[in-house]
Amino acid sequence: MTATVSALGYLGIGASDLEAWRGYATEALGLACSERDGALLLRMDDAPWRIRIEQSDADDLSYAGFEVSSPEALAEISERLKMMDVQISAGSEEERAVRGVAALARCADPNGIAIELYCGRASADDAFVSPRGLTFITGAQGLGHIVLMVDEESASRRFYEEGLGFKVSDTITMGKPPQSLELTFLHCNTRHHTVALAPVPGLPKRLNHIMLQVDSLDVVGKTFDLIRDREIPVSMELGKHTNDYMTSFYMQTPSGFDIEFGFGARTVDDATWEVGHYDSGSEWGHRAPAET
Numbered sequence: 001m002t003a004t005v006s007a008l009g010y011l012g013i014g015a016s017d018l019e020a021w022r023g024y025a026t027e028a029l030g031l032a033c034s035e036r037d038g039a040l041l042l043r044m045d046d047a048p049w050r051i052r053i054e055q056s057d058a059d060d061l062s063y064a065g066f067e068v069s070s071p072e073a074l075a076e077i078s079e080r081l082k083m084m085d086v087q088i089s090a091g092s093e094e095e096r097a098v099r100g101v102a103a104l105a106r107c108a109d110p111n112g113i114a115i116e117l118y119c120g121r122a123s124a125d126d127a128f129v130s131p132r133g134l135t136f137i138t139g140a141q142g143l144g145h146i147v148l149m150v151d152e153e154s155a156s157r158r159f160y161e162e163g164l165g166f167k168v169s170d171t172i173t174m175g176k177p178p179q180s181l182e183l184t185f186l187h188c189n190t191r192h193h194t195v196a197l198a199p200v201p202g203l204p205k206r207l208n209h210i211m212l213q214v215d216s217l218d219v220v221g222k223t224f225d226l227i228r229d230r231e232i233p234v235s236m237e238l239g240k241h242t243n244d245y246m247t248s249f250y251m252q253t254p255s256g257f258d259i260e261f262g263f264g265a266r267t268v269d270d271a272t273w274e275v276g277h278y279d280s281g282s283e284w285g286h287r288a289p290a291e292t
Helices: 018-028 071-083 093-099 153-163 217-229
Strands: 007-015 032-036 039-043 051-055 060-067 103-108 114-119 145-150 167-174 181-187 195-199 207-213 234-241 247-252 258-263 276-278 282-285
Touching (some): 007 145, 018 039, 018 051, 018 217, 060 145, 071 103, 071 153, 145 153, 217 234, 217 247, 217 258
Parallel strands (some): 007 051, 060 114, 145 195
Antiparallel strands (some): 039 051, 103 114, 181 195, 234 282
């Protein structure tokens, strides 16, 4: 395998309350927000947008866009997916324009999650300015990571690993039998994981959380205080993960899924990386509010 995806470039979210998202994105997350064609465009760096919030009752992930290095890489991955019996089609001119990309291909993973592959995305004309003065860790690592709730683990892993070229970072067994659950963490660049798969079949929604990483532990702490003061629901208190070493907390979005807001994750070097397994998701913390 030569061509692989290189980063998570953007996300589309269908949300029932755009006004709630506007305030949440700017005041809590520190993202810049603009509006175009009835959708909210959220910025966190020099990309034209990283998250597009569209009006919908779904309150879930609409699509995930993964960057590839070139038109040739896009063609190679598309052909590989076709050989795996994945239906893939070219994005329309309008879809390319909305995303600001030169080339776009669209398909679905085995769980019906819309996946987009693109290349040739230009930077925004103006500099990113966070309403809260924050700096996010993006660049070659992409916008962050997503955790997806999937129906069938083996088919999902085959799609992301063999189809898109992700590599396994590690696995974690969460909980105790008979309620235990094994999550698989996948990387496509130096970020510890860009996609994690949680095999929980039959759920009506697919997106568990989006992770945003900032450049300072103080920013994480101050944001935790801010969202507590504003009574934004906390799903998990501050803690440190076992596998990526991220210090973070989880807060609910207006759509019900979570944002993980963190700092300090370690990175992956494929030349030396060894796949590991963990029996707990956190070294410390990450307790539900009722447990504190």
